[in-house]
Amino acid sequence: MxxxxxxxxxxxxxxxxxxxxxxxxxxxxxxxxxxxxxxxxxxxxxxxxxxxxxxxxxxxxxxxxxxxxxxxxxxxxxxxxxxxxxxxxxxxxxxxxxxxxxxxxxxxxxxxxxxxxxxxxxxxxxxxxxxxxxxxxxxxxxxxxxxxxxxxxxxxxxxxxxxxxxxxxxxxxxxxxxxxxxxxxxxxxxxxxxxxxxxxxxxxxxxxxxxRAPSQAQLLDEHFQSLAEGFSEFQRYEDPKIKQREHSHELLPEDIARVRHILEEHLNNADSNIIHWLGRLLSETKYSDDGEAHDRFSEMPTQLLKADDARCLFFRENDQQTLLFINGEQRECPLALAIEICESDWIDSEHAITQFNNAEDGIEFVQWLLCSGAYFEDEDSLPEE
Known part of the structure; x- marks a missing residue:
């Protein structure tokens, strides 16, 4: 086929x-x-x-x-x-x-x-x-x-x-x-x-x-939860210089306007948050992975094989850089590498490292791929002892 x-x-x-x-x-x-x-x-x-x-x-x-x-x-x-x-x-x-x-x-x-x-x-x-x-x-x-x-x-x-x-x-x-x-x-x-x-x-x-088609209720609920995670306890509703009202129990239009202002202020500033939140949400795997994630490796594996349940997508920041989302996690990486990761069944680790200006950044990125649970070492490519 x-x-x-x-x-x-x-x-x-x-x-x-x-x-x-x-x-x-x-x-x-x-x-x-x-x-x-x-x-x-x-x-x-x-x-x-x-x-x-x-x-x-x-x-x-x-x-x-x-x-x-x-x-x-x-x-x-x-x-x-x-x-x-x-x-x-x-x-x-x-x-x-x-x-x-x-x-x-x-x-x-x-x-x-x-x-x-x-x-x-x-x-x-x-x-x-x-x-x-x-x-x-x-x-x-x-x-x-x-x-x-x-x-x-x-x-x-x-x-x-x-x-x-x-x-x-x-x-x-x-x-x-x-x-x-x-x-x-x-x-x-x-x-x-x-x-x-x-x-x-x-x-x-x-x-x-x-x-799959997430419900709008689910998207709104999870997005507001994601926004709320970035708030501190010091960010509170405020109403300085209010006037005495005729009925203490009355909810006035200006009360509603203050709350609306809070919501609009944070929603208007939420564009970057939406990218990070939505990318993580859409790349989450449907079933939890019970396999072992690699925290570290002593020898650099030549090839990394993509797991069958791996979910990958990317958001293009510019012609060179992108936000890569894998299994609910995110990382910045070169655009060409993100496309290769999303469209290939395996990645050559040395090639991936050379895509970064700093080799240490490349090694850390390969380590992240392993820790994500979306990749595992190709045993046939491991160095001989």
């Missing part, structure tokens, strides 16, 4: 972004011709037995319940007790455990990389589905194995009613507007809040390439 998609079926990426992205669904027949699922149903079920893997099983009309949700990790007995039809296994962040799916991520880098959340796999037996629902994010549904019948429905909002009696977000009403059967290599793109319902025709695997 190529590194980045330039065509989505018969239309160009530019056409897709202008006419479809976040606007309307698109069926793309043979978007990835010859695509073969890199993982089998049995291998996917095997991953769901692992503690570090986030997995769910959804059953429809089982033991008198319309929809049931079970959360992993599971055991082999779980699968032995499942019915022959109408259930689905969902495995999140599969791209962290199946190296071949890393190439699939790269196909979608015509979109901002920080928007790409993860690749989820959905294995379903005949009739299996997760019900009619909608998501708050964009998703590309790639058929990897077998066939799935997709129905695309109405655009939903906060007033769309959900089914009672289940923890799943199943829609009470679903209006089918389009219907497709997807085969391996086909992709169905869905913008946020478009209702959809996929039902397996025999055993099948669908890969969901999801693009």
């Amino acid at each position: 190529g590194n980045v998609l330039t065509q989505l079926g018969d239309i160009s990426v530019e056409h897709f972004l202008a006419e479809y992205w976040q606007q309307k669904p698109l069926l793309i027949r043979q978007a990835l011709p010859g695509f073969e699922s890199p993982i089998s149903p049995d291998e996917l079920a095997g991953l769901s037995l692992e503690d570090e893997v986030e997995s769910r099983i959804i059953l429809e009309n089982h033991q008198g319940a319309p929809w049931q949700l079970r959360k992993g990790p599971f055991d082999e007995q779980t699968y032995q007790q499942l019915p022959d039809t109408n259930w689905t296994l969902l495995v999140q962040a599969l791209d962290l455990f199946v190296p071949e799916l890393k190439h699939l991520r790269q196909q979608f880098q015509f979109l901002p990389d920080w928007r790409l959340d993860d690749i989820m796999a959905s294995f379903a037996v005949d009739g299996g589905s997760v019900g009619p629902h909608y998501d708050h994010y964009d998703v590309f549904l790639l058929q990897g194995y077998g066939k799935r019948h997709w129905q695309v429905g109405q655009t939903c909002n906060e007033h769309s009613q959900r089914l009672d009696g289940t923890p799943l977000n199943i829609l009470q009403e679903f209006q089918c507007l389009d219907s497709y059967v997807l085969e391996p290599g086909d992709i169905l793109y869905l913008p946020p809040r478009v209702a959809h319902w996929g039902i397996a025709q025999g055993d099948c695997i669908t890969y969901s390439v999801g693009f």
Whole structure:
């Protein structure tokens, strides 16, 4: 497969972004011709037995319940007790455990990389589905194995009613507007809040390439928290030279004006804070890394390999320098090096050091890359003792 998609079926990426992205669904027949699922149903079920893997099983009309949700990790007995039809296994962040799916991520880098959340796999037996629902994010549904019948429905909002009696977000009403059967290599793109319902025709695997969209409430909440961290206890509300008021309990317009002035003053001066805060926020990893971060190294490793769950992005300060964000941390570095770090799977440490005017700064930067948890030493490149 190529590194980045330039065509989505018969239309160009530019056409897709202008006419479809976040606007309307698109069926793309043979978007990835010859695509073969890199993982089998049995291998996917095997991953769901692992503690570090986030997995769910959804059953429809089982033991008198319309929809049931079970959360992993599971055991082999779980699968032995499942019915022959109408259930689905969902495995999140599969791209962290199946190296071949890393190439699939790269196909979608015509979109901002920080928007790409993860690749989820959905294995379903005949009739299996997760019900009619909608998501708050964009998703590309790639058929990897077998066939799935997709129905695309109405655009939903906060007033769309959900089914009672289940923890799943199943829609009470679903209006089918389009219907497709997807085969391996086909992709169905869905913008946020478009209702959809996929039902397996025999055993099948669908890969969901999801693009995260933080809520505005989350962004405001976390940004104000970030601003507040820089305040001292000596910065307080002040009201010198106030006049005696007729009613002590009355909140006056001038009281509100003072508070508004405080808020506006700090928001107007928050541009640089936004860059640092947003870069750290968007580069945070979804799952915590339990691996060892390197605090120091006695011998300089020649090569550093990027971890599969590393999140990197940069903000261009000028033609030479940039702010590099990795896994929620930030560092200044030369622009060319930041681009190389974000777009490459490995970094040559000696080359990275030479990008700095001072060798000590370069060595400290390489050390920071290791400590970030986004990189680890390539054991094959370590000096012989």
